[in-house]
Amino acid sequence: MERKNNKLNSKTQEKRQVLISLSIEARALREEKKHTANTIEEAAFWESRTINYMLLRFFYGGGRFQTFKEWKTDGAVIKKGAKAIVIWGQPKKGTPKDIDDTNLSEEEKELKKYEFFPLCYLFSEKDVVFPSAKEKEVKEENTPDKEKGIPAEIDNELINTL
Known part of the structure; x- marks a missing residue:
């Protein structure tokens, strides 16, 4: 050594x-x-x-x-x-x-x-x-509403009409 x-x-x-x-x-x-x-x-x-x-x-x-x-x-x-x-x-x-x-x-x-x-x-x-904060940011970025560009109110209305 x-x-x-x-x-x-x-x-x-x-x-x-x-x-x-x-x-x-x-x-x-x-x-x-x-x-x-x-x-x-x-x-x-x-x-x-x-x-x-x-x-x-x-x-x-x-x-x-x-x-x-x-x-x-x-x-x-x-x-x-x-x-x-x-x-x-x-x-x-x-x-x-x-x-x-x-x-x-x-x-x-x-x-x-x-x-x-x-x-x-x-x-x-x-x-x-802190990894928990990093994971939270990644999850927020990859939510379906943000991916599609559809506001949450419109998405909820579509779900309720079906």
């Missing part, structure tokens, strides 16, 4: 870089909201929000997001061609290596912090269909 290559491929690296830049913006937005809060409670609220919360609510438009497996468990089917959004996953066990290295610049230290977190792929509720 082959062992997986631990090096990230280029697409994953690109997604990670985009997510890092979005995370920096999300952190700045959270700080702005915290500093412009009118009450201490509101400031505490914004202080307690995670980067993923800020990403999902302000950068990805809110709504309900779940992993592929969670949608499958709920009985949903992902629409063909749907693209997952990327957020930070649960941190890997252990501690980030070389984060306190004195030879690293502040920017490099910040990037090292993000290497500790894997990527998590989520699908929006707009990207899924």
Whole structure:
């Protein structure tokens, strides 16, 4: 059995870089909201929000997001061609290596912090269909009235006269 290559491929690296830049913006937005809060409670609220919360609510438009497996468990089917959004996953066990290295610049230290977190792929509720709803749509499309183009009232009158 082959062992997986631990090096990230280029697409994953690109997604990670985009997510890092979005995370920096999300952190700045959270700080702005915290500093412009009118009450201490509101400031505490914004202080307690995670980067993923800020990403999902302000950068990805809110709504309900779940992993592929969670949608499958709920009985949903992902629409063909749907693209997952990327957020930070649960941190890997252990501690980030070389984060306190004195030879690293502040920017490099910040990037090292993000290497500790894997990527998590989520699908929006707009990207899924529930089979029962899909079957219902198909049944409605294939009703005899719609196939013949005969309004239901006329069809019922014909049945009653026979």
